[in-house]
Every structure is written in C-alpha cells, then in structure tokens.
Amino acid sequence: MMDFRRLLDKYKYYTIAVSMIVIIVSVVFLFLFVQKNQKEVSEAERTMTSIISTHSSEAESSSQQLYVDIKGAVKKPGMYEGNANMRVWDAVMLAGGVSDEADTKYVNFSERVVDQMVIYVPKVGEEVQSSTSKADSQNGAMNDTSKVNLNQASESELQNLPGIGQKKAQEIIRYREENGGFKKIEDLKNISGFGEKTFEKLKDLITL
Numbered sequence: 419m420m421d422f423r424r425l426l427d428k429y430k431y432y433t434i435a436v437s438m439i440v441i442i443v444s445v446v447f448l449f450l451f452v453q454k455n456q457k458e459v460s461e462a463e464r465t466m467t468s469i470i471s472t473h474s475s476e477a478e479s480s481s482q483q484l485y486v487d488i489k490g491a492v493k494k495p496g497m498y499e500g501n502a503n504m505r506v507w508d509a510v511m512l513a514g515g516v517s518d519e520a521d522t523k524y525v526n527f528s529e530r531v532v533d534q535m536v537i538y539v540p541k542v543g544e545e546v547q548s549s550t551s552k553a554d555s556q557n558g559a560m561n562d563t564s565k566v567n568l569n570q571a572s573e574s575e576l577q578n579l580p581g582i583g584q585k586k587a588q589e590i591i592r593y594r595e596e597n598g599g600f601k602k603i604e605d606l607k608n609i610s611g612f613g614e615k616t617f618e619k620l621k622d623l624i625t626l
Contacts, residue, residue: 482598484533488513491520491539502595504531510539530591532569533599565625568606569599579623586611600626 482502486509489495493514500509507527516522521542531537566579568590576587586609593609594600603624606612 484531484535484598486531486533486535486537488537489539490537491517491541493517500531502531502598505529506531506537509535509537526572529572530595532594535570565623567626568603568624569594569626579620581616581619602626 484500484502484504485497486500487497488509492510493516495513498509498512500512505527506525506529509531510516510525510527516539519541521540521544525537525539566575573584573587573591576582576590577584582590589609589611590606593605597605600606603621603626604617606620606624607614607617
C-alpha cells in the first residue's frame with residue numbers, strides 16, 4: 419500500500435507538469451488563431467474600403483455634367499447635356515444620330531467627350547480640315563497653328579508637343595477626364611512627370 423502511494427506521489431508532479439504544458443500550448447495556439455483572424459478581417463476591411471472608394475470615384479465621375487455643341491450632318495444639331503463617361507457616339511445619338519448625308523469616316527466616335535467640346539460631323543463631299551470631329555476653329559483641339567488645346571486635343575495631337583510621348587499624352591487625357599477638364603494651363607503640373615521645367619517648355623504651346 420505504501421509503495422502505491424509513493425508511486426502516486428512520484429507521478430503526481432509529472433501529471434501536473436504535463437497539464438501545465440498542455441494549457442500553455444493551448445493558450446499559444448488560441449492567441450495565434452485570434453491574431454490570424456484579426457489580420458484576415460483587417461485585410462478584408464481594407465479591400466472593401468478600396469472597392470467602395472473606387473466605386474464612389476467612378477460614380478462621382480459619371481455624375482459630372484458637361485455640355486457639348488453638336489454641329490454638321492446630324493438630325494438635331496444643338497447643345498446637349500451629358501456626363502464624363504460619354505463617348506462621341508453617345509453625344510451624336512443625343513442629337514438624333516447622323517443624317518443620310520453624313521460622312522462619318524472623319525469622326526472618331528470612340529473618343530471621350532469633354533466639357534465645351536464641339537463635335538462636327540461633315541457632309542459627304544465637304545472639305546475637312548482635320549481628321550477629328552472638332553473642326554470648329556475656335557473650340558477645336560488647335561486654337562491656332564502653334565497652340566494645342568489641353569481639354570480637346572486627341573492623343574496623337576498631344577504627342578506633337580515637344581517631349582510628349584504616348585504615355586504622357588494618355589496621362590493628360592486621363593487627368594482631364596477625371597477632373598472635368600483643365601481649369602488653367604498650370605494644372606498640367608498636377609500630373610506626375612510634368613514639373614516646372616517641362617511646363618516652361620510647353621506653356622507657350624498650349625491653351626484651353
């Protein structure tokens with residue numbers, strides 16, 4: 419009987435030690451599990467916030483009102499209200515579409531519409547001065563032979579400026595689409611890659 423009690427006393431401490439180890443390991447695993455779940459939740463929240471922000475920006479962009487003047491061979495010429503996500507084709511449809519005498523090969527229907535834009539659809543046989551639909555001499559992409567209109571110039575026209583390649587031309591177009599157009603030529607410096615030196619080279623060649 420005494421041997422049995424001594425045996426119990428001897429292994430009692432081992433049992434306590436093992437129990438403590440099991441408890442500590444369980445606590446550590448529980449802590450790591452909670453930390454992992456919190457990290458996943460935090461990442462999910464950031465992702466959701468980013469998605470909501472993107473959708474909000476898109477919704478705000480699409481709600482921006484602008485006005486376009488549609489002239490030439492369309493069924494209902496005039497000024498129409500649109501939004502920042504419209505293309506030239508959408509604007510022409512507001513004017514009832516092109517007429518039977520329209521020569522559409524000179525019109526870029528896929529081009530995005532900007533505020534105060536003039537869309538001109540020529541008639542068949544009419545002499546066209548440029549390959550764009552913005553043929554109005556005062557509101558077109560080129561106000562004169564030397565200045566490019568930042569709010570209306572096409573990608574290819576912007577690349578005619580010194581030091582402006584395809585990437586920078588696309589950045590200019592993206593900026594005016596996201597901000598409802600340039601308010602002053604100095605806004606060009608708000609675009610990454612257009613510093614003071616670049617602006618000084620371009621300021622006499624650009625207009626609004």
